[in-house]
Amino acid sequence: ISERKKVENELTQLSFVASKVNNGVVINDASNNVTWVNAAFEKITGFNLEDLKGKPLGDLISGPETDWQKIEDARALTQKKQSFTVDILAYKKDRTPIWLSIYNTVVLDEYGKVETEVEIIIDITDKKKAEEEVEILSLVASKTNTGVAIVNAQGEITWVNTALENLVGFSLAELRGKMLGDILSTADTDRTVIDYAREKSFTKESYHIEVQAHKKNGEIIWLSVSNTPILNELGSLERQVELITDITQRKQVEREMVESREQALQLSEAKEMFLSVMSHEIRTPLNAVIGMSHLLLENDPKPSQVDDLNILKFSGENLLHIINDILDFTKIETGNLQLETIP
Numbered sequence: 001i002s003e004r005k006k007v008e009n010e011l012t013q014l015s016f017v018a019s020k021v022n023n024g025v026v027i028n029d030a031s032n033n034v035t036w037v038n039a040a041f042e043k044i045t046g047f048n049l050e051d052l053k054g055k056p057l058g059d060l061i062s063g064p065e066t067d068w069q070k071i072e073d074a075r076a077l078t079q080k081k082q083s084f085t086v087d088i089l090a091y092k093k094d095r096t097p098i099w100l101s102i103y104n105t106v107v108l109d110e111y112g113k114v115e116t117e118v119e120i121i122i123d124i125t126d127k128k129k130a131e132e133e134v135e136i137l138s139l140v141a142s143k144t145n146t147g148v149a150i151v152n153a154q155g156e157i158t159w160v161n162t163a164l165e166n167l168v169g170f171s172l173a174e175l176r177g178k179m180l181g182d183i184l185s186t187a188d189t190d191r192t193v194i195d196y197a198r199e200k201s202f203t204k205e206s207y208h209i210e211v212q213a214h215k216k217n218g219e220i221i222w223l224s225v226s227n228t229p230i231l232n233e234l235g236s237l238e239r240q241v242e243l244i245t246d247i248t249q250r251k252q253v254e255r256e257m258v259e260s261r262e263q264a265l266q267l268s269e270a271k272e273m274f275l276s277v278m279s280h281e282i283r284t285p286l287n288a289v290i291g292m293s294h295l296l297l298e299n300d301p302k303p304s305q306v307d308d309l310n311i312l313k314f315s316g317e318n319l320l321h322i323i324n325d326i327l328d329f330t331k332i333e334t335g336n337l338q339l340e341t342i343p
Contacts, residue, residue, distance in 0.1 A: 156178060181197065
């Protein structure tokens with residue numbers, strides 16, 4: 001009798017402790033029938049002790065989509081005096097589906113027979129929903145040619161798709177638990193860009209960066225990284241999704257365009273300098289010719305010379321206008337033409 005009293009006292013203490021925790025607690029007898037539940041279990045499922053007492057828990061919380069094989073397997077383990085853990089789709093009293101994680105501990109009497117079972121029950125509906133969303137996202141991401149990485153709140157990789165593995169040469173096993181920026185950085189990587197991205201992540205903001213990186217084989221590539229934070233219902237950062245694209249070819253084209261522009265500017269400057277020098281070298285003697293033709297016309301030339309001198313003067317002035325026009329076009333090309341307003 002004293003031993004029985006001791007057990008009853010222990011159960012009373014256990015019940016008191018269980019009544020204060022947030023997780024559901026269910027105590028079953030040796031026949032797997034409910035003898036006690038705490039308030040947290042009632043809150044989670046809607047079932048109270050009167051609904052459950054003397055009945056198997058699995059019979060009451062099961063529904064059309066419940067995996068009965070899991071329930072049968074759990075009962076078989078209990079008969080073998082073995083504890084178990086199982087995740088199962090159950091139903092509340094109002095028949096709303098709910099995912100429960102059940103941790104069962106078998107308590108044996110002094111003869112080694114099952115005396116009671118204690119079950120800790122946790123609502124994992126939100127966790128299962130998140131897992132399903134990640135599974136769907138992973139399925140979609142696995143079919144795209146764009147690299148996709150899912151990272152946790154600390155920026156550590158939890159999953160990448162095949163496209164990203166092919167892009168960088170690293171497998172998921174090699175990347176998991178690490179930061180992508182640390183793995184792919186090179187000596188030429190702009191660390192300020194990496195720091196900017198991590199600061200944005202810390203403040204739960206999306207961002208887009210372009211950064212130089214390297215593949216596993218050492219090949220240098222340029223990556224475009226677009227990051228989107230995923231927040232939970234409390235507004236805390238839960239995970240991040242990164243879309244990663246190889247922009248090496250685009251960067252090469254941009255670099256070639258810059259080089260071509262610089263070469264064009266150098267050629268333009270050389271052309272301007274050449275024309276400036278040549279115009280000076282041409283205009284100096286040409287002005288002398290024009291000036292001399294003016295002087296000869298003013299010094300009473302012979303009638304037979306007048307026509308020739310006028311032709312010489314006209315041709316010289318016309319050639320000077322052509323040279324000036326060429327210089328004006330050059331100034332327009334280089335943006336150095338200055339216009340004056342003459343009243």
